[in-house]
Amino acid sequence: MNALTLPDIAAQSSRQALPLEWVGMCGIALPISIDGQRLSAKADAGVSLDDGEARGIHMSRLYLALERLEQEDLTPELIRETLQQFLGSHDGLSSNAYLRIHTDLLLKRPALVSPLAGWKTYPVSVLVELKNGVFHVELKIDVAYSSTCPCSAALARQLIQQQFIDDFADKPLEHSDILGWLGGQGVVATPHSQRSIAQLHIRLDEKIGRFPLEPLINEAEAALGTAVQTAVKRADEQAFALANGQNLMFCEDAARRLNLALKRSDAVSAFHLRVVHAESLHAHDAVAESRWNWRQA
Ligand SMILES: Nc1nc2c(ncn2[C@@H]2O[C@H](COP(=O)(O)OP(=O)(O)OP(=O)(O)O)[C@@H](O)[C@H]2O)c(=O)[nH]1
Numbered sequence: 001m002n003a004l005t006l007p008d009i010a011a012q013s014s015r016q017a018l019p020l021e022w023v024g025m026c027g028i029a030l031p032i033s034i035d036g037q038r039l040s041a042k043a044d045a046g047v048s049l050d051d052g053e054a055r056g057i058h059m060s061r062l063y064l065a066l067e068r069l070e071q072e073d074l075t076p077e078l079i080r081e082t083l084q085q086f087l088g089s090h091d092g093l094s095s096n097a098y099l100r101i102h103t104d105l106l107l108k109r110p111a112l113v114s115p116l117a118g119w120k121t122y123p124v125s126v127l128v129e130l131k132n133g134v135f136h137v138e139l140k141i142d143v144a145y146s147s148t149c150p151c152s153a154a155l156a157r158q159l160i161q162q163q164f165i166d167d168f169a170d171k172p173l174e175h176s177d178i179l180g181w182l183g184g185q186g187v188v189a190t191p192h193s194q195r196s197i198a199q200l201h202i203r204l205d206e207k208i209g210r211f212p213l214e215p216l217i218n219e220a221e222a223a224l225g226t227a228v229q230t231a232v233k234r235a236d237e238q239a240f241a242l243a244n245g246q247n248l249m250f251c252e253d254a255a256r257r258l259n260l261a262l263k264r265s266d267a268v269s270a271f272h273l274r275v276v277h278a279e280s281l282h283a284h285d286a287v288a289e290s291r292w293n294w295r296q297a
Pocket residue numbers: 008009010055056057058059060061
């Protein structure tokens with residue numbers, strides 16, 4: 001037992017009386033469960049420090065309030081209660097509470113044709129705040145997909161047409177010759193495509209009871225049509241080539257497709273999305289953004 005009283009610096013008065021918008025801890029290791037899946041997460045937990053005279057907040061009280069999140073499945077209601085606990089333990093000091101949880105969701109995805117499947121990770125952040133008594137829940141989800149440039153595809157087709165003119169200028173058009181030509185030397189050019197990423201920042205409807213991560217990812221991937229694959233045999237790769245050919249996309253096209261898909265979702269009340277095409281034509285990226293009902297909280 002320590003005979004001396006432990007100094008409590010946080011309880012002292014601040015020399016510069018000034019409120020602060022956010023004070024807390026970032027990068028706290030936290031095991032969580034989402035829909036029964038155990039995940040490794042990092043949490044950023046904070047409150048406002050409204051009392052400008054107070055030297056500091058009580059970090060340990062926020063840290064300890066996170067304990068419940070490792071014991072129960074993560075839901076908006078559980079997080080709301082955690083934020084209320086943040087504020088309850090900072091009575092007179094704080095009126096706003098914040099929590100950000102960053103994790104990688106793991107989903108098993110089937111191959112396009114063969115009876116195979118494999119795992120994909122989706123970086124996900126759950127961003128919540130209890131500000132002026134109003135509870136906001138947002139999700140950030142990254143979805144990777146392939147985009148084939150429609151302009152490049154048209155230019156490649158034109159070169160193939162030119163090759164056809166050159167190769168068949170003085171020849172009768174025989175079915176077997178054309179078939180062979182199409183499967184070989186005729187296709188002289190291919191369009192460029194790139195691995196692309198859709199960064200979805202979604203504000204959830206306040207009535208939502210669970211985090212609809214998998215449904216939102218499925219809707220985004222369906223809208224794009226070219227989600228990156230896991231287990232791939234040649235039959236799957238051929239189906240992927242067809243999917244790319246049927247879904248030629250500029251970044252603007254991808255952003256518009258996602259906009260329409262998210263607007264259809266009952267779970268979504270607002271969004272700000274960003275698509276990034278890591279161009280193979282350029283050393284820089286092609287980027288488009290789209291917002292709906294979006295106001296910075
Ligand atoms: N406020 C604040 N605390 C910090 C910081 N860095 C480390 N800490 C430490 O976080 C620890 C926990 O703070 P408190 O929650 O106030 O700890 P406590 O006084 O034992 O707990 P309570 O009795 O509940 O107030 C303290 O030892 C602080 O020194 C900082 O930048 N700000």
